[in-house]
Amino acid sequence: MAADLSTPARQALIALMVSVERASNPDLRRNYRVEVTKGAREELEREKLISWEKGPRGAIFYELTDKGWRRARQEFRSAPPERVTGPWLLHYATLRHLDSLMERADYKIADVFAGPDPGPATAAGAAGEPSVEDRVRAAYLDLARTPGDWIRLVAIRARLTDVARSEQDRVLTEMDRRREIHLDPDPARNELPQDALDAAILIGGEAKHLITIGRA
Incomplete structure (x- = not known):
């Protein structure tokens, strides 16, 4: 009962x-x-x-x-x-x-109820344009060989050049907070090229260079 x-x-x-x-x-x-x-x-x-x-x-x-x-x-x-x-x-x-x-x-x-609430349709969504979150997921799926692979953020950002860096950071931070993605520092960060270092996102004062989706 x-x-x-x-x-x-x-x-x-x-x-x-x-x-x-x-x-x-x-x-x-x-x-x-x-x-x-x-x-x-x-x-x-x-x-x-x-x-x-x-x-x-x-x-x-x-x-x-x-x-x-x-x-x-x-x-x-x-x-x-x-x-x-x-x-x-x-x-x-x-x-x-x-x-x-x-x-x-x-x-x-x-x-x-298989996924998080997508929220109401925006004007862009109604016109069939993917959101920045959708584009992040699509870029990851295109770059990763299997779900859970670690991908450098610089490669994701290269697919979002028309989106302001501040908006990219806001979306990535929110997705990480909701645990839809996971961001992590690169263990080999001392060997990273400058563009990979520049693409890092600061969360909690720590530079995160890698993204994964689908990792438990």
Whole structure:
């Protein structure tokens, strides 16, 4: 039987489900205008539905446990919490339609929420132009022989010459923070050519020259 959760706990559970990856309260407020309140955190933790850890600058990052994902799946069939506003009623109506589709197609929740929330379409995205994040991933996949290979950032930047260096750094830092990529110093940095040194990104005061995607 599903845990009887309060409305804030159910909303936090849904927010972490659609976020897919671990997220902090600033992330959830920015993307969904929802946060994991102290009471909701205690409820969800008591039911073993979330795990959390402290990140940079003391920020707390939350993610669903396996039990949390199973509980989130039950929300697709649940009545909305009492006294919620119209947008939440529409949200639960959408979940009911999605539930019907998943049942007919034998989809699991992992089939639907398989990657991080891409966010709303921008004007560029609507026109079919890939985002800088998409271009970083595409450049890596083109350069790497297998997922998890280490690639020098200088090679990635060479594919992004039309993007300002500051924007490249912002996107790379954000992707690294979300653990979509991993950046690392080159062990042979004393032997690197100048262009590879210049292409490094500073994170936490350390120069990172290498990027990988798909490494556990």
